[in-house]
Amino acid sequence: MSSISIIGLGGMARAIATRAVQSGNTVEVIGRDAAKAGALAAELGGSATAGAFGATPAGDIVVCAVPYASAARVLAQFGDALADKIVIDISNTFNADATGVLTPAGTSGAEEIAKAVPAGAHVVKAFNTVFGHVLAQGGRLDVFIAGDDADAKKRVSTFIESLGLRPLDAGDLAAARWLEAVGPLLIGLANHGAGFNISLGVTIAD
Numbered sequence: 001m002s003s004i005s006i007i008g009l010g011g012m013a014r015a016i017a018t019r020a021v022q023s024g025n026t027v028e029v030i031g032r033d034a035a036k037a038g039a040l041a042a043e044l045g046g047s048a049t050a051g052a053f054g055a056t057p058a059g060d061i062v063v064c065a066v067p068y069a070s071a072a073r074v075l076a077q078f079g080d081a082l083a084d085k086i087v088i089d090i091s092n093t094f095n096a097d098a099t100g101v102l103t104p105a106g107t108s109g110a111e112e113i114a115k116a117v118p119a120g121a122h123v124v125k126a127f128n129t130v131f132g133h134v135l136a137q138g139g140r141l142d143v144f145i146a147g148d149d150a151d152a153k154k155r156v157s158t159f160i161e162s163l164g165l166r167p168l169d170a171g172d173l174a175a176a177r178w179l180e181a182v183g184p185l186l187i188g189l190a191n192h193g194a195g196f197n198i199s200l201g202v203t204i205a206d
């Protein structure tokens with residue numbers, strides 16, 4: 001089992017934390033509003049605790065569950081407290097009408113976020129292709145990951161497996177560019193007949 005900290009207290013934080021607590025992981029939730037973090041920890045029950053914003057997270061794996069526009073700034077506020085941590089970037093980077101991504105060609109949100117963490121921390125992209133409300137419903141969904149450090153990806157995969165989900169490795173951190181492009185694809189599918197109760201998966205043919 002993993003020890004994880006989640007920065008952010010919104011829908012995705014709650015969905016990941018709920019599954020993480022239920023599957024026996026040690027979970028810390030961290031928000032800019034300490035009272036709100038305490039309330040979420042109490043609601044989650046089990047192993048859940050509330051951590052202090054900006055202090056060293058208790059978890060070895062830190063899930064950054066804030067909007068992309070704030071993510072680098074939020075992580076920078078933790079500074080060296082994130083040294084040696086695995087940081088999971090779950091952000092979607094699409095624009096307001098989901099017709100494209102906010103990042104320029106040749107980079108990704110994950111690669112930009114990686115510039116905000118100290119040397120020794122490893123950023124892994126994961127979970128951005130899964131809707132929070134679908135995650136909360138349960139089921140063995142596919143979770144695509146991307147990252148440069150093999151051991152970090154292995155540990156993130158173990159965590160994802162523990163949630164009853166299937167991790168699928170898309171490549172190094174630059175592959176986050178393609179995972180982030182899945183955001184507009186999912187919104188397009190949802191808006192053109194499939195509805196929002198969907199999840200993207202891979203069929204591996206025999």
Ligand SMILES: NC(=O)c1ccc[n+]([C@@H]2O[C@H](COP(=O)([O-])OP(=O)(O)OC[C@H]3O[C@@H](n4cnc5c(N)ncnc54)[C@H](OP(=O)(O)O)[C@@H]3O)[C@@H](O)[C@H]2O)c1
Pocket residue numbers: 008009010011012013031032033036064065066067068070074090091092093127128129130131132133
């Ligand atoms: N929604 C989805 O289905 C989905 C799916 C895949 C990926 N994602 C990604 O997951 C991330 C979180 O999405 P969400 O749907 O959970 O959003 P959300 O419900 O709006 O929650 C966002 C959280 O981020 C916190 N936050 C925002 N700006 C902050 C700042 N400057 N400093 C500290 N905390 C800040 C908010 O704090 P307060 O509680 O204090 O307001 C809130 O707890 C986003 O990057 C999103 O792209 C979302």
